[in-house]
Amino acid sequence: MIKNKVAGKWSLKAAVSMAAGIALVLASYVPVQAAPPPPIDLILGGEGATAWNFANIKPGDYGTKIVSLRNAGTSDGMITIWISDLVNTRISGADPKYAGLTGELADYLRLNASSRGLEANVALPAPVTNYPRTSTGPYYVRVNPLRAGETINMTWRWELPAQTGNNVQGKGTSFTLNYMLEELPPPEPPAENEPMNPAPPTPQNPPVTQVPDNPPVTPPPTPPATPVPEEPPVTPKPTPVIPPPPSLPTVVPPIAPALEIPPATAPVMPEGGLSILMINSPYALKTDASGIVQQTAKLSDKAGNFVIDIAKGTRVTDPDGIAIDTFELAVVNQSMQELVSIPSGTVPVGPIYTIVGYRNGKRVSRVNFEPYVTLTLAYDPKGLPENALTPFVVNFVKDGKLIKLASPPGAIFESGKVKATAYHASYFGLAAEVLPEAPLPPHFRVAGLQINPGQARPGQTIAIIVEIANDGATAGTYEMHLIIDGVVRAVKDVSMEPNSISTLTFEVADLAPGKHQVSVAGVTGEFRITDAVVSVPGTPIDWSLVDITVAGLLVSGLLITFLVIARLQRADRNSK
Numbered sequence: 001m002i003k004n005k006v007a008g009k010w011s012l013k014a015a016v017s018m019a020a021g022i023a024l025v026l027a028s029y030v031p032v033q034a035a036p037p038p039p040i041d042l043i044l045g046g047e048g049a050t051a052w053n054f055a056n057i058k059p060g061d062y063g064t065k066i067v068s069l070r071n072a073g074t075s076d077g078m079i080t081i082w083i084s085d086l087v088n089t090r091i092s093g094a095d096p097k098y099a100g101l102t103g104e105l106a107d108y109l110r111l112n113a114s115s116r117g118l119e120a121n122v123a124l125p126a127p128v129t130n131y132p133r134t135s136t137g138p139y140y141v142r143v144n145p146l147r148a149g150e151t152i153n154m155t156w157r158w159e160l161p162a163q164t165g166n167n168v169q170g171k172g173t174s175f176t177l178n179y180m181l182e183e184l185p186p187p188e189p190p191a192e193n194e195p196m197n198p199a200p201p202t203p204q205n206p207p208v209t210q211v212p213d214n215p216p217v218t219p220p221p222t223p224p225a226t227p228v229p230e231e232p233p234v235t236p237k238p239t240p241v242i243p244p245p246p247s248l249p250t251v252v253p254p255i256a257p258a259l260e261i262p263p264a265t266a267p268v269m270p271e272g273g274l275s276i277l278m279i280n281s282p283y284a285l286k287t288d289a290s291g292i293v294q295q296t297a298k299l300s301d302k303a304g305n306f307v308i309d310i311a312k313g314t315r316v317t318d319p320d321g322i323a324i325d326t327f328e329l330a331v332v333n334q335s336m337q338e339l340v341s342i343p344s345g346t347v348p349v350g351p352i353y354t355i356v357g358y359r360n361g362k363r364v365s366r367v368n369f370e371p372y373v374t375l376t377l378a379y380d381p382k383g384l385p386e387n388a389l390t391p392f393v394v395n396f397v398k399d400g401k402l403i404k405l406a407s408p409p410g411a412i413f414e415s416g417k418v419k420a421t422a423y424h425a426s427y428f429g430l431a432a433e434v435l436p437e438a439p440l441p442p443h444f445r446v447a448g449l450q451i452n453p454g455q456a457r458p459g460q461t462i463a464i465i466v467e468i469a470n471d472g473a474t475a476g477t478y479e480m481h482l483i484i485d486g487v488v489r490a491v492k493d494v495s496m497e498p499n500s501i502s503t504l505t506f507e508v509a510d511l512a513p514g515k516h517q518v519s520v521a522g523v524t525g526e527f528r529i530t531d532a533v534v535s536v537p538g539t540p541i542d543w544s545l546v547d548i549t550v551a552g553l554l555v556s557g558l559l560i561t562f563l564v565i566a567r568l569q570r571a572d573r574n575s576k
Contacts, residue, residue: 040073042181046153054105054158055091055172062159064435069115069143069179070151077181079143081113082132089172104129105173108164114389114435115154116382117143119415123407124390125159128175135180145184155387155435274316277328278306291316291323301329306353306428307376314373318357318364326358327367327425336429340396349391349432350379355425367425374408376419377430384432391432393420402431442476442498445469446521455528458513462527464506466520470496482506483519 045068052065071077088104112125120141122130132139146152156177160168273287279301286294293314300307306329310316317323332339336348357367377393384391390413394402405420418430448467456462464482475497482490490506506520513529 038073039075040071040077040148040181040183042077042079042179043070043072044068044179045070051085051174051176052158053172053174054109055089057105057109057160057168059160059164059168060162062157065156065158067154067156067177067179068151069146069154071146071148071181073181073183074148076145076147076184078184079146080135080180080182081141081143082135082137082178083128083175084133084178086128086133086175087173089174091170091172103167105160105168105171106175108160108168109173110159110161112157112159112389113141113154114157114384114387115143116152117145117415118154118381118390119144120413123411123413125157128173135178146181155389157389157435273323273325275326277326278308279303279329279331285310287316287323289323305350305378309374309376310369311373315368315370317368317370318359319366319368321368322359324357324359324364324367328356328358330354330356332427336431339398339427340400340402342402342431345434345436346402346431347385347388347434349384349388349430350377352427352429353377354427357425369423369425372421372423374419375405375422375428376417377428378417379430381416385434387435387437388432389435391418391430393418393422394429394431395422395424395426397426404431439473439498441472442470442474442478442496443472444476444478444494444496444521445471446480446523449518449520449523449525451518451525451527453527455530457530458511459509460529461507461509462511464508464518464520464525466504466523467501468494468496468504468521469501470498473498480504480521482508484508484511485517 046066069079086106088106106128109128110125111128111131113120118141122132122139122141124141132141143152143154273289274285274291274293276283276285276299278299281300281302283297283299285297288294293310293312293316296312297310298307299310308329316327330353332352332354334352336342336352339352342348355367357364375393379391393405395405396402405422408419408421411419422428446466446468448465450463450465452463452465453460466480468478468480470476470478475495477493477495480492480494481488482492489508492504492506494502494504496502511529513531515526515528518525518527
C-alpha cells in the first residue's frame with residue numbers, strides 16, 4: 001500500500017508538470033493583444049511647429065506660418081499654446097546711432113492666430129511679449145476642442161507695424177511656440193430642479209405704449225353705483241413711452257433667433273432724456289440738457305449680437321452739438337458690397353447694422369458720441385472663410401471707405417465677439433482679412449542622368465551629370481546624394497528659384513575595375529572600369545626594339561615553316 005501511495009504521488013506530480021508544460025507551450029502561440037491607443041496624442045506638422053527666428057526685418061514687414069494639429073488619440077482634447085525660450089538679440093553691423101533706442105523687437109512684433117475653435121483672453125493680434133509664458137497662468141491662447149482623429153490648420157500671421165520706427169534697428173528675437181493637448185473632462189450634468197438662468201424680475205419686452213390695468217380676478221356681485229371711467233388713473237409704469245421714429249427704407253426687422261438670449265442690461269429707468277431702441281429692446285437713459293448721460297449703461301439687442309456700453313458722462317448729440325432724444329439700432333437689408341467698396345483680401349462677416357438718431361421726431365444726419373462708446377459685435381466662428389483672421393469692427397458711410405475701428409483700452413479677446421470704440425454712428429459691421437492661399441512648396445524633380453565616359457581606365461575621372469528642376473512656386477534647397485554601389489560617395493545642396501532648371505555635376509575617381517551602379521535621387525545608371533596594364537615604373541618602352549623583335553619573330557616563323565615543308569617534300573620523294 002505504501003508503494004502504491006508513493007507511486008500515486010509521483011504520478012500526480014508528473015501529470016501536473018506535464019499539464020503546466022503543455023499550457024506554457026500553448027501560451028506561446030496565443031497572440032499578445034496590442035496596447036490600446038492613447039486617449040490623446042498630439043502630432044504637429046508644418047512650418048509653425050518649429051522655433052521662430054526674426055532678424056533684419058523692417059517696419060511694415062509681415063508673413064504667415066501654418067502649423068497642423070492632429071489629435072491621433074481616441075478622446076477629445078483641448079490644446080493650450082504658450083511661448084518659451086524668448087531671446088532678444090543684437091545684430092552685428094547695425095547702424096550704431098540706433099543702438100541706444102529703448103525696446104526690443106519682441107515688444108513690437110505682433111502675432112495673430114486663426115483656426116477653428118480658437119479661444120483667448122489676450123487681445124489679438126498681440127506683441128510677442130504679451131503672449132502667455134506658461135500653460136497654467138491666468139492668460140491663455142487655446143484651441144477647444146480638438147476632436148479625436150481630427151486635424152486642423154492654425155495660421156499664424158506676424159507683422160511689424162509700420163509705425164514702429166527705428167526702435168528695432170539692429171535687433172532680433174527668437175522664441176518657441178509650445179502646444180499641449182489635454183483630455184477634456186466629461187461634462188457635468190446640471191443639478192435637478194435648478195434653473196440654469198433665473199428669470200430677471202424686470203420684463204424683457206416692456207410695451208411701447210401704456211395699457212389700462214387688468215380688471216380684478218373676482219368681479220363684485222352687483223354693478224357699482226357709479227360708472228367706471230373708461231381710462232381710470234393709473235400709476236406710471238417703469239417703461240418710457242418711445243415715440244415711433246419714421247420708417248427707414250433701408251431697414252427691415254430682424255429675424256427672430258431660435259433661442260433668445262436675454263440681453264445684459266442696466267435697469268430700465270422710469271424717466272430720462274434719451275430713448276433707445278436696440279432692435280426691439282427699449283431703454284431710457286437720464287441725460288441733462290446738453291445730452292450728457294447721467295449713469296453707466298450696457299444696452300443690447302434681444303439676441304446679444306450688438307451691445308453698446310455707454311459710460312457715465314458720455315455726451316450724445318447731433319453734428320451741431322445739440323442733444324437728441326432718440327436713437328435706434330436696426331439691421332440693414334443690404335449687403336456690405338452694395339453699400340461700400342471693400343478692399344481686396346477683405347470679406348464681410350455677418351449682418352450690417354445702422355444707428356439712426358432723432359430729435360423731436362425728425363431724423364438727424366449723424367449721432368456723435370463724446371468721448372466714445374464701446375461696441376461689441378458677435379459672430380459665428382464656424383462661419384468664417386478659410387484662412388480668415390480674427391474679424392474686426394468697421395464703420396462706413398454709403399459710397400465711402402471701410403474704417404477699421406480700434407479696440408478699447410484693456411480689451412480682452414473673446415471667441416465669437418469683437419469690441420471696438422465708436423465716436424459717431426452710421427453703418428457698422430464686421431470684416432475679416434483673408435490670407436491668400438499658400439503658394440505651392442518647392443518640388444524637385446531629377447532627370448537626364450549622364451555618365452562620361454561610360455568606360456574608363458583605372459584612376460581616370462568620371463563625370464556624373466544630372467538635371468534638376470524645381471516645379472514648385474517657392475524657392476528651396478534640395479540635398480542631393482550620389483550613391484555608387486549602394487554607398488553614398490558625395491552630398492551636395494542645390495538652392496533653386498521657383499520654376500527653374502539647373503545642372504549638377506559629380507566627379508569620382510580611384511574606383512576598382514569592374515561594373516559600378518550609380519543612383520542619384522532615384523535615377524540610375526552604370527559605368528565600367530577596365531583592368532589595369534602592368535608596366536615597370538621608371539623603365540621606358542623602346543618601341544623600335546619592339547618592332548625589330550616582332551619582325552624577327554615573323555621571319556623566323558616563316559623560315560621554320562619553309563624548312564619543314566622542304567623536309568616533308570624530300571621524304572615524300574625518297575619514299576617513291
